[in-house]
Amino acid sequence: MMRFFAAMADALTRLFADKGARMTMVGSILIYACLYPQPYVGEVVRDIPIAVIDQDGSTASREFLRRLDSSDSVAIAAVADGMPEATDLYYAREVYGIVLIPPQFERDLLAGRQAPVAAFGDGSYFVLYGGLASAVNQVAQSLGAQVRLSRLTAMGVDQATATALVAPIDIASVPLFNPNGGYASYLVPAAFVLIIQQTLLMGIGIMHAGRPTRPGVPRLATPAAYILLYMVLIGATQIVLPWVYGLPQLGSPLTLFALALPFLIAVTAMGFALLQVINTREGVVFFLVVQGMPLFFVSGVAWPLESVAEPMRSLMLLFPSSSAVLAFTRVDQMGADLYQIMPVIRLQGMLALGYGVLAVLLHRWRHPNAG
DSSP: OHHHHHHHHHHHHHHHHSHHHHIIIIIHHHHHHHHTTGGGTTOSOOOEEEEEEESSOSHHHHHHHHHHHHSSSEEEEEEOSSHHHHHHHHHTTSOSEEEEEOTTHHHHHHTTOOOOOEEEEOTTSHHHHHHHHHHHHHHHHHHHHHHHHHHHHHTTOOHHHHHHHHOSSOOOOOOSSOTTOOSHHHHHHHHHHHHHHHHHHHHHHHHHTTSOOOOSTHHHHHHHHHHHHHHHHHHIIIIIHHHHHTOOOOSOHHHHHHHHHHHHHHHHHHHHHHHTTOOSHHHHHHHHHHTHHHHHHTTTSSSOGGGSOHHHHHHHTTSHHHHHHHHHHHHHHHOOOTTTTHHHHHHHHHHHHHHHHHHHHHHHHHOTTOO
């Protein structure tokens, strides 16, 4: 046993002595931890600058713009005389949206006709476009409800009945697992699962690609050393980092580590199996870089799994992160217990066994005389 621990210590010493492996497996994680969450610290987008064009100039149009400016999502940065001026502001990136209130807006409201409002947003920025559209829609609904309520009360309908007629269903929206409705709460912990996988695979490639396998105890102690190191990094990225940034954590750390262990074993086994197919540092790094983005999209975080073709989903399950990302999210954000993520743990165990056996068979096939 002492020889095993000594071999683990030697493997970690070799790792930290290799500049490329050290920066990939440790340095990059620290850099990502410092820089990656920064754009999402605000959680949600607020005060999107927009330009407004009020062609009606009425009390109702001014009230519409006042409510729009007081919303959390947008802020009126400019009042334009027409579309040419507003378009110039948009192309100069001084505003990211335009709201136009046409003539006779108030007259149409008072006459009981629909009063259209035009909202132009930047479709290349879905978050900004969604924020603008949501703000305009909410203001239109609230002002429309007020107009209908005033019309009913003027007809002699009592206040309570009029309110029930205008809004027969009162909806209370309560976010269960992301109370801020923000991006950092669900994106940062999920992304670090993929970062952990990719850096571990790259580190294994940098340390062992094109080099002979060390026989005896180091053959098992080296993977164990990498798994131990990354268990520490899992704790740093999944527990310490969310605590530093104030992200909600509902799951138990023990459940998190129970999921992390088979995940890291599967990733490590995959890394050593990959070495038997691609035996150069550059080849391993290139392979991992080009498939990083597809793995993120099929994880179910950035894109719904239901929108991914079934053959692609099944194929991507061969990568440990494809099932682990949502499992980590369920534990961290939804408080899932060990029983609820057991199917993923079993899958990670199957991947670890499969890749481990594959690595041994490929190594014996390529090096039949090796010890």
